[in-house]
Amino acid sequence: MTEMGKIMGQIIMHSIGIIRSPYKESKDIPIQGTFKREAEAWLELKDKYVPGLKDLDKFSHAILIYYFHKSEREEIEGMPFLEQNKHGIFAIRSPHRPNHIGFSIVKIKSIKGNRMYFTEVDILDRTPLLDIKPYVGYFDSRDNVISGWLEKHFKDGNIPNKTVI
């Protein structure tokens, strides 16, 4: 953090790389990547971070944390896909949120040089990448989950069609 960042109470971050995906506009993106498994994408890391990928290829899934660079507003409540009602911004996955932090779980396909290829993508092309973490089944996959307002849309094995997030 720079000296000025500290003084102003800000937290200063930087892109560690970029995400490349088949989705050029928000309207093309599926609700979540897991529902359109065939789409392929990759991330390109800046050179200095490439050694950080060591041993990630032994994991099946990764968590990507990124910056919703196309969002130009911050909402406290929002209307999600599939709904006519507003919910609190912390009960939906909208990009128009405080700090504009995005989060996706993706399936690792391969790692070559500065690139990690993956599927199960729901991220816009040229999104700035902030972090990669290994997805750990023992911590990150939970049982007995109740998913609030989303339950009614997914009940009886239903998978909603693509819509605007």
Next chain:
Amino acid sequence: MTEMGKIMGQIIMHSIGIIRSPYKESKDIPIQGTFKREAEAWLELKDKYVPGLKDLDKFSHAILIYYFHKSEREEIEGMPFLEQNKHGIFAIRSPHRPNHIGFSIVKIKSIKGNRMYFTEVDILDRTPLLDIKPYVGYFDSRDNVISGWLEKHFKDGNIPNKTVI
């Protein structure tokens, strides 16, 4: 983002609140909160964000994204708990990582005013909070997960003892 942030290629974030937990020092924290379920914690949001919690109480779990404020170094490879070998920083969950972004899944207990009470905590007291997202079983809980170097430590139902993360 401020004008200066754009010019310098920086991404500027701010804390939306603070996390309060029983863990005052890193050495007190369990490997992951899910292995010490009884510990209780809460987060306190800044007033302007409180309406953002609407309907989050209908979810069983939340994703917290926060800032590892005690880390003063950035590593590209690191030695995780339980290991004598170095792994790439993106294959471990160490706080000493580019951008110092932390990620935890917690179990929601209740929401009252500007506070969300939760359990399954692995976060240091007074950690700055950056975002809250609903944990959605349909997207976030995955099957057929392979967890790389962690598999050997958890095999046959083993749960490792608390160690330094």
